[in-house]
Amino acid sequence: MLKIYDVETARQGILKRQPMSLMAFPAAVQARTEALFGAGVTPQMAVTQILRSVQQEGDAALRRWSLLLDRAVVDDFKIPSGALRAAWAQTEPALQEALRLAAGRIRQFHALQPLPNWQTEQMGGRLGQRVTAVEKVGVYVPGGTAPLPSSLLMAVIPAQVAGVSRIVVCTPPNPSPAVLAAAHLCGVNEVFQVGGAQAVAALAFGTESIPRVDKIVGAGNLFVTLAKQQVYGLVGLDGLAGPTETAVIADDSANPAWVAADLLAQAEHDLLASAILFTPSSDLAGAVQAAVMEQLSGLGRADIIRQSLENASGIVLTPDLDTAAALASDYAPEHLCFAVRNPQKVAERVRNAGGFFLGEGSFEVLGDYVAGPSHVMPTGGTARFASPLNVMDFVKITSLVALDPATSRVLSAAAVRIAAVEQLSGHAAAARFRAEGI
C-alpha cells in the first residue's frame, strides 16, 4: 500500500510539484460548487461571488452563506466570552494541563525570537529599522473532520508575543469546545463562528459584527485558500496553505515501527496529505512498509489514510543519505524528520524545509502540538521561499532615516546626478535645494 520507488520514478511522480494555483480541482469539488452556485461556476468564481456579497451586504451575506454552505443558522456570530470560559472549565484536567504545557512552550519559543529593531550611527546621523506590531490580526481556525485547538494556539500565541493589540478568531459554526477552551486559555475573547471564504471576506472587509483586520493567518479548506488568494494585496497574509506534508530521512538505525507511525500520523490529516520516506536502506524500507500495514488497521481514520498513502505518499530508495538529503531539499517539504545516526550532519545538506525534526525523539507530532515552534509551516514546496509562522509575521519594519547635515549635503549632491539620468527634474531640484542650501 505504501509503495517503494526508485529515485527517477519518484521524481516523475510523488516528488513532482504541481503549482497549486494551476491544479485542477477534484471532480467532486467542481460538482459540489456547480450544485450550489450554478452550472459552469468554478470554485474561484464562487469565491469571488462570496467576497463581493460580504463586502456589500456584511452580516446578512455571512448568514446566507453559513446557511447554504455550512447548513448552520447563525444568529450571533460572536461566541460569548462566558462560553469560552465554560468550555475551559469543562475541559478535563489532564487535557487542560497538556494545553497549558503546549501554550507555555509556544510562548517561550517565540519570545526567544530576536527582532531586527536596530539603529546605527555609522552612516552619518541615525539610520535603522523600527519594528512595530501589526495592530489587528485575524486567525482562521478550521473546523472540519478533526477540530484543531492546537491551530489556535499556534497562530494566536506568536501574534501575542509580537504585541498585536487585537486578535480576532474565526472558526466554522458550532465550534468544538476544545477550540473554545484553547481561546480562553490564551486570553482571546473575540471568537466568531463563521467559516470558509465568507470568514476571509469578513476579516478583509469588516462587517457589522466582525472587525476588518490588517492581516489574516491560518490554514483552511480550498475555499479559504482561494479567498485568501483573492484578497492578497488588500490585507496581509501568512501564505497559502496546500495539503500537509511530512518527509522522513532514515538510515538503518531507525526504528521501523516509529517511522511507520510517523508516516501514518501524517497521512491521517486528509485525503491529500503526503508522507514520504527517503532511505538508502532497503531493509528499512521493507520493514516500514510492513509496519504501516500492521498499524493501519487499528487507526480511527484508516479510510483517509489508505487514500492519502495511495495519492501522494511513498518510500523512495536512494543510493545514499546524501542523495536522500538532496531530494528532500529539492522537494522542500513542510516537515522534514531525520531518523538517522547523525541528524545534524544530514540536515546541513538540506536547504529547504519548514521545520527540521532531528532524531527519533523529535518526531513530527510533537511539532504539531507541544515542541514550541508554530505548526503553521510552508507547504507545497513554498519552503523554498517561505517560513513557518513566526513573530516576524506579526510585525512590520519602518525604515528610519535621520541624517546629519554634512551627510545630507554630500548625499544630496549624489542624488542630483542620479535624478538627472533618471530624467526626474523634480527629484533633482529637491536635492539641489539641500546640496546648495538654497
Place this chain on the structure above:
Amino acid sequence: MLKIYDVETARQGILKRQPMSLMAFPAAVQARTEALFGAGVTPQMAVTQILRSVQQEGDAALRRWSLLLDRAVVDDFKIPSGALRAAWAQTEPALQEALRLAAGRIRQFHALQPLPNWQTEQMGGRLGQRVTAVEKVGVYVPGGTAPLPSSLLMAVIPAQVAGVSRIVVCTPPNPSPAVLAAAHLCGVNEVFQVGGAQAVAALAFGTESIPRVDKIVGAGNLFVTLAKQQVYGLVGLDGLAGPTETAVIADDSANPAWVAADLLAQAEHDLLASAILFTPSSDLAGAVQAAVMEQLSGLGRADIIRQSLENASGIVLTPDLDTAAALASDYAPEHLCFAVRNPQKVAERVRNAGGFFLGEGSFEVLGDYVAGPSHVMPTGGTARFASPLNVMDFVKITSLVALDPATSRVLSAAAVRIAAVEQLSGHAAAARFRAEGI
C-alpha cells in the same frame, strides 16, 4: 492646484483608501486591453492568457508578447555581459561615483540588519530557527517613462547581502544604459530584456532562456502587478506595488520651498502618484501652495505633476500635530517625512509607514537613491502589515527541534492527550510509542 482640505473632507477624499484589487481600471487601460486582446477582455483575463502561454510555449510566447505589447523584436533575451560592462564604462565619472556611493550605502545599511538565526538550550534539548538564503531570485526593473537604475540597486543589493546565489534581472526590451551600468556595478550578469506580465511568467515558470526563480521582487506597471497577484502562492513575492506616495508632516518651522520641492518630486513619478502635506499651520499651507505653483513650471514633467497633484494629492490642515500624526498613521503612507521641530517626538505617535524621513535634511529623494534603506516600500496603506524590502525578504526560516530524551517523553505524553481531543489516533499512536518507549 494643490488644494487645501479640512480633516473631514480629506478623510472622505484624498485619504480614503481604495483596495487595489477592487479598483476600477482607468478607461484608457481597459480600451487598450480590448484593442490588443479582444472585446470584453479585462486586464486580469489578458494577464491569465499571457501567463498560460508562457508556461506552455516558453520563449516563443515571450517573443510574441514582446512584439505585440512592447513593439520590440527580441532575438536574444539575455543581455551579453559585455554590454553591461560597456554601459558602465560609458557612464560619466560623476554618475559612476554617485552610483558607487549609493550602492555602498545600500550594502552597508542592509549588512547591519540582524537576522533571527538563534538556538536555545532552555527548552529541553536544542530548539531554534535557522535562517538560510533563498536560492534564486528574480528582480523586475521597470522601464517606462523614467528608467530607474536605482530600482535595480535597491532590490539586488539586499538580495546579495542575504546570500542569494542566483539573481536574475528582467527589464523591458532595449533597456537604458544606466540600468545596465547599475547591473554591472553590483555584479549581476543575468539581465534579460523582457517586461510586463510576460517577464513575471518567465520568472515564475522558467523558459528555455530564463530560469525559474523562487521569489520575484520589484515593482512594475499594472500588468506586472496583476501577473504577480496571479502567481502568488506558486512563487514568493515582495508584495503588490500600487502608486507611490509621500506624506509630509510639517509645522511652522518648515521651509515652504523645500516642502514644495519634496511634494513635486513625489508627484512627478506618474499620474497616480500621491503627495500629501499634513500641517496645523495655515501660513505654511499657503506658502507651500504658492511655492508649488512657482516651482512647477520649471520642471520637465510638469504635465504629469499637474495631474497627480489634482488626482490624489493635497494639503490637509489639522488642528494640531497630534492629529496630523494620527491621520498619517491611519493613512499608512509609503514615505512619511517629518519637517517639524522635534521629528522624533512626532514620529513616536505614528504606527504605520514604510519609511520615516526625520528632519528636512532627510528628505524623501535621498531615500529614493542614496540614504541606504531600500526604496521599495509598501504602498496603498499596506504599511499596516508590510515592510520595506529588506534582507529578511531574501531568506527563510527553518524551525529546529532536537529534544533531549527526557523532554521528548514528557511532551509525548501531553501530545497523546491533545491528539485524542483532536480525534487523530495516528498522532496519538506515534506519541504513545515514544512516551512508553515501545
